[in-house]
Amino acid sequence: MVNPLVAKQRQSVELATARLNIWDGSVRSSKTISSLMRFLRFVRTAPPGPLLMVGKTERTLKRNIIDPLIEMLGKKRCQFNAGSGELHLLGRVVYVAGAYNEGSVDKIRGLSLVGAYVDEVSTMPESFWTMLLTRLSIPGAQLFGTTNPDGPQHWLLVNYLERARVHLDIDGQLHHIDSPDTLNLHRFSFKLANNPNLTAEYIADVSAEFTGLWYRRLILGEWCLAEGVIWESWDPARHVVQQLPPIAQWLCLAMDYGTTNPFHALLIGLGVDGRLYVGHEWRWDSKKQRGALTDAEYSERVRAWVTSLGITPSYVIVDPSAKSFRVQLHRDGQTSTLADNEVVDGIRDVASLFATGRLLVHASCKELIKEIPGYAWDPDASEKGEDKPLKVADHGCDALRYGVRTTRNIWHGQLAPPSKAA
Structure with missing residues (x-):
């Protein structure tokens, strides 16, 4: 059962009207459920044309996205055929692909897409992402994606997220940027506290699992540099x-x-x-x-x-x-x-x-x-x-x-x- 979307979750869904729509931020902050609810709405109303779902690997995509969708919708409305690499979702066929390395770009070369959902955007090669954007060529095409933060020089942050036309930031402030450098991209930044369905005990437990770099990225939702000792809590x-x-x-x-x-x-x-x-x-x-x-x-x-x-x-x-x-x-x-x-x-x-x-x-x-x-x-x-x-x-x-x-x-x-x- 999925709890009704509230507050920042609902706001991000309503604002996800751009060609590119990306949810970034901490783990368990409701990025995935918000983005999936918006993607499902798109699947129901999108123009005719092929749809694509992408993850770091097909295995992680199934675990992170497809299995929750099946649980949410039931097998009649959401069926995954691993052999053919196809997801039958709300009466439409969604192709499934992993973007593990530079060679993954061949999986989508030549496609013309009307829509795409991308899990863990920052983990894929930039070459795959660039090719994917060129494949969204059918009028009305949209992309919906999620990512955890990475380093401050990561290509996704520098070349795309920082050029968003609309940004719902980590503190819930909405920014509209009118600049020649902006992209047709709406960005929604989340931190752990933005998920109202989490208990205080759960937030404390998850927060305790990370220190240093991982705490800043995966709990606070910061795009920060990896520097110094790796296992900072070692004693x-x-x-x-x-x-x-x-x-x-x-x-x-x-x-x-x-x-x-x-x-x-x-x-x-x-x-x-x-x-x-x-x-x-x-x-x-x-x-x-x-x-x-x-x-x-x-x-x-x-x-x-x-x-x-x-x-x-x-x-x-x-x-x-x-x-x-x-x-x-x-x-x-x-x-x-x-x-x-x-x-x-x-x-x-x-x-x-x-x-x-x-x-x-x-x-x-x-x-x-x-x-x-x-x-x-x-x-x-x-x-x-x-x-x-x-x-x-x-x-x-x-x-x-x-x-x-x-x-x-x-x-x-x-x-x-x-x-x-x-």
Whole structure:
């Protein structure tokens, strides 16, 4: 059941009359429901012509948008055919596409569209966005999109949002900008408090899950620079433990592969107390030890190390760039899983877990503990509008985000609540 739109939600829907209409701001601030209600109105009344729905990937689009639509409307009015990549919505066909990389632009080349809905606009390549705008060529065409904030130099903010003709800002003030530089674009900026359906307890819990950069972007709705230390809430006094509790499940062996650079492996488990634990580490640094090892030697030694601990991890997660090592593991009878290397998503997951005290590290993991305080944003990349960590002493940190992000579907529903874990 969807609560009636009120206040800023309703105002944004009524103002979304431009060629481009974009809701930006914090998580859970009602951007999605407001934009979807406006898109559904458009679907009912739009001129004839193809419609398109876009997300970072088809999987995230289904989770974020399509599944809520099905729940809202029922399967008679909203049906998704994953095989054909089509959504049957209110009697119309909506094509579905992911915009994961530069090559995604080929998915929409040649289309003529009357409308589009775009989830997570800032995550897609600018080339895809540019091509999408050229495809909205049928008279009366409109686009509706949502995005979380990114850096202040991001192409979406600089080239589009800051040139909006109408802006309903974060504080609810409505601005009409009459300038030769403005676009036929209406922008609606939201913060967490703009969602009247959230309880004070929920707002407090969600706010507690983020610190620093993520708090400013995902709670306050600010477009701000990624700078300084990445995991700002890290505190050895709080996050390093001398003893492990009983482990309900050893989720994974996560590995960052290296030959001239260090090879770092971590064992991550879910404790019976509802927290994640980095319980053990294995590291080989060819510059400090007896030279580089072969893939066969790495495979043999890591497997022997895990066996010696008496641990059977549910997943063996490998650095996406380590193709030869994955082949070696397969030859040795070890099934492996390609790590989810969405860098910013993985960093954010770890940041949230550290902030709420739901990710702890055993004191024996000395190399990882050394690395975390120096894991920092690359200032040169930030100035270009990109969020990237410095590639310096990051091997344990990379293995950590691989393991946490790739097993998210397992631990996400099993952790203690933030208010109890912190």
